Amino acid sequence: MKLPADTMRHRAVLLTASESGDQYGQPTRAWQQDGAPRWVSIEPMRLRDIFAAGQAQATETHVVRMSWSPTPPTTQQRLQLVTSGRLFSITRVSDVAESHRVTELLVTERVDGTDDA
Numbered sequence: 001m002k003l004p005a006d007t008m009r010h011r012a013v014l015l016t017a018s019e020s021g022d023q024y025g026q027p028t029r030a031w032q033q034d035g036a037p038r039w040v041s042i043e044p045m046r047l048r049d050i051f052a053a054g055q056a057q058a059t060e061t062h063v064v065r066m067s068w069s070p071t072p073p074t075t076q077q078r079l080q081l082v083t084s085g086r087l088f089s090i091t092r093v094s095d096v097a098e099s100h101r102v103t104e105l106l107v108t109e110r111v112d113g114t115d116d117a
Helices: 047-052
Strands: 010-021 027-033 038-044 062-067 079-083 086-095 102-109
Touching: 038 079, 062 086
Parallel strands: none
Antiparallel strands: 010 027, 010 038, 010 079, 038 062, 062 102, 079 086, 086 102
Protein backbone atom coordinates (compact mmCIF):
# COMPACT_ATOMS: atom_id res chain seq x y z
CA MET A 1 0.00 0.00 0.00
CA LYS A 2 1.22 3.45 -0.86
CA LEU A 3 0.08 6.64 0.82
CA PRO A 4 -0.97 9.40 -1.59
CA ALA A 5 0.62 12.69 -0.55
CA ASP A 6 -2.70 14.56 -0.73
CA THR A 7 -4.17 12.43 2.10
CA MET A 8 -1.33 13.30 4.50
CA ARG A 9 -2.91 16.59 5.63
CA HIS A 10 -2.21 16.55 9.36
CA ARG A 11 1.05 17.28 11.15
CA ALA A 12 1.22 15.07 14.23
CA VAL A 13 3.52 14.36 17.15
CA LEU A 14 3.81 11.03 18.96
CA LEU A 15 3.94 11.28 22.75
CA THR A 16 5.42 8.59 25.02
CA ALA A 17 4.49 8.30 28.70
CA SER A 18 7.08 8.08 31.41
CA GLU A 19 5.72 7.07 34.79
CA SER A 20 7.22 7.73 38.19
CA GLY A 21 6.15 8.35 41.75
CA ASP A 22 5.61 11.69 43.43
CA GLN A 23 6.85 12.58 46.91
CA TYR A 24 3.94 10.65 48.46
CA GLY A 25 4.48 7.53 46.35
CA GLN A 26 1.51 8.21 44.09
CA PRO A 27 2.08 7.36 40.42
CA THR A 28 2.48 10.31 38.07
CA ARG A 29 2.68 10.33 34.29
CA ALA A 30 4.55 12.80 32.10
CA TRP A 31 4.22 12.89 28.32
CA GLN A 32 7.28 13.53 26.14
CA GLN A 33 7.59 14.03 22.40
CA ASP A 34 8.84 10.87 20.65
CA GLY A 35 10.72 11.88 17.49
CA ALA A 36 10.08 14.64 15.00
CA PRO A 37 6.60 15.75 13.89
CA ARG A 38 5.31 13.70 10.96
CA TRP A 39 2.63 13.96 8.30
CA VAL A 40 -0.34 11.61 8.82
CA SER A 41 -3.78 10.93 7.42
CA ILE A 42 -6.68 10.74 9.88
CA GLU A 43 -9.98 9.14 8.90
CA PRO A 44 -13.02 8.32 11.04
CA MET A 45 -13.73 4.61 11.52
CA ARG A 46 -16.37 3.31 9.14
CA LEU A 47 -18.87 0.60 9.98
CA ARG A 48 -17.21 -1.89 7.65
CA ASP A 49 -13.85 -1.27 9.35
CA ILE A 50 -15.40 -2.14 12.70
CA PHE A 51 -16.83 -5.40 11.32
CA ALA A 52 -13.53 -6.21 9.60
CA ALA A 53 -11.77 -5.85 12.94
CA GLY A 54 -14.22 -8.38 14.38
CA GLN A 55 -15.46 -6.14 17.15
CA ALA A 56 -19.00 -6.12 18.43
CA GLN A 57 -18.40 -2.88 20.27
CA ALA A 58 -15.69 -0.60 18.91
CA THR A 59 -13.73 1.74 21.12
CA GLU A 60 -11.53 3.10 18.32
CA THR A 61 -12.84 6.22 16.63
CA HIS A 62 -10.27 6.88 13.88
CA VAL A 63 -7.67 5.25 11.64
CA VAL A 64 -4.34 7.07 11.36
CA ARG A 65 -1.88 6.20 8.62
CA MET A 66 1.73 7.35 8.45
CA SER A 67 4.87 6.43 6.58
CA TRP A 68 6.62 3.43 8.07
CA SER A 69 9.77 4.02 10.09
CA PRO A 70 12.45 1.54 11.21
CA THR A 71 11.32 2.08 14.81
CA PRO A 72 7.51 2.14 14.60
CA PRO A 73 5.39 2.74 17.68
CA THR A 74 4.23 -0.34 19.58
CA THR A 75 1.23 -0.93 21.80
CA GLN A 76 3.55 -2.06 24.61
CA GLN A 77 4.38 1.62 25.03
CA ARG A 78 1.86 4.08 26.36
CA LEU A 79 1.44 6.34 23.35
CA GLN A 80 -0.66 9.28 22.29
CA LEU A 81 -0.85 11.30 19.12
CA VAL A 82 -1.42 15.06 19.09
CA THR A 83 -2.44 17.06 16.04
CA SER A 84 -4.08 20.48 15.73
CA GLY A 85 -5.22 20.48 19.33
CA ARG A 86 -6.76 17.00 19.08
CA LEU A 87 -5.54 14.18 21.32
CA PHE A 88 -5.70 10.48 20.37
CA SER A 89 -4.83 7.40 22.44
CA ILE A 90 -3.23 4.69 20.31
CA THR A 91 -4.77 1.25 20.84
CA ARG A 92 -3.46 -0.82 17.91
CA VAL A 93 -0.47 -0.59 15.59
CA SER A 94 0.08 -2.55 12.38
CA ASP A 95 2.50 -2.63 9.45
CA VAL A 96 0.05 -2.67 6.52
CA ALA A 97 0.63 -5.79 4.38
CA GLU A 98 3.96 -6.16 6.24
CA SER A 99 5.53 -4.18 3.41
CA HIS A 100 7.39 -1.67 5.63
CA ARG A 101 5.78 1.26 3.80
CA VAL A 102 2.73 2.25 5.86
CA THR A 103 2.04 2.10 9.60
CA GLU A 104 -1.65 2.06 10.53
CA LEU A 105 -2.84 3.09 13.98
CA LEU A 106 -6.28 2.51 15.43
CA VAL A 107 -6.90 5.34 17.86
CA THR A 108 -9.50 6.71 20.24
CA GLU A 109 -10.02 10.46 20.27
CA ARG A 110 -9.81 11.85 23.80
CA VAL A 111 -12.57 14.42 24.12
CA ASP A 112 -13.14 14.05 27.85
CA GLY A 113 -9.95 15.82 28.90
CA THR A 114 -8.30 12.74 30.40
CA ASP A 115 -5.00 11.32 29.26
CA ASP A 116 -5.62 7.68 30.15
CA ALA A 117 -4.55 5.36 27.38
